[in-house]
Amino acid sequence: MPLHLLRSPWQPGPRTDARGGPAVISVTDFTATTHRQSWSVAPAGLRLRRTWPGAPGAIGLWLWADPARRRSGSVSVWTDEVALKEFVGRPDHLRIVRAHSGRGVLRSTLRRTSRFDEAAAWADARHFITGETS
Template sequence: MRRQTILRSPWQPGPAADTHHGPALVSFTDFTSDTFRRSWSVAVDGLRLRRTWPETPGAIGMWLWADPLRRRSGSLAVWADETRLKEFVGRPDHIRIVCAYRGRGVLRSADWETARFDAAEAWTHAHELITGGPGT
């Protein structure tokens, strides 16, 4: 079994981070690239997209993550509601990234609602999705 090295960016708050205290939608993405070179490219594109996060309406916050030895990277994003997530998914810069890597790996995603966002709980759940087991 390969050793897993999960790298995680610092929490990047969005504009709704300080004002949203109710239910939230947590969105997890996981892209496994078909090549090591491409796995780094998609991670860099994610970092570029992250720069706009502080101005993204309805965004509570996000982490980017990578498991370089397994050619995987993704995000854990928290939204005020499903409408805001759908607006983000439809943005031209997001669509460009999705189209650039279509057919060049496997994309998985999972969304779940929470009555009140808890960062530690959300990351624990995401870590379990990444590794296939419990962890922090």
């Protein structure tokens, strides 16, 4: 089955001034057990995306999905790990994680970079998501 990654437009966070500087990039990949479950994850991610402009330390975000494979996730860019950990601990994020716990498999990776580059970040994330090198 060919990969059909859908990607949302870049959603800037409040720290757009930090683009081009050091960053922490988090990539998540959730594979839902069923198609029905995968369709409930997308609206939850979109609700979180709407809060993005107010997330302290957030540089930007992409959401992605591969509906045929029941997979979806995010590529979030942060000024530092403290900001990422604060977001992960937010009540709205924890509600979503708990609601989908045990209903699929979650993989994630974290990368630190001395100079955030949008194209390089997406290429690295795509490699993690798909296993492809190009």
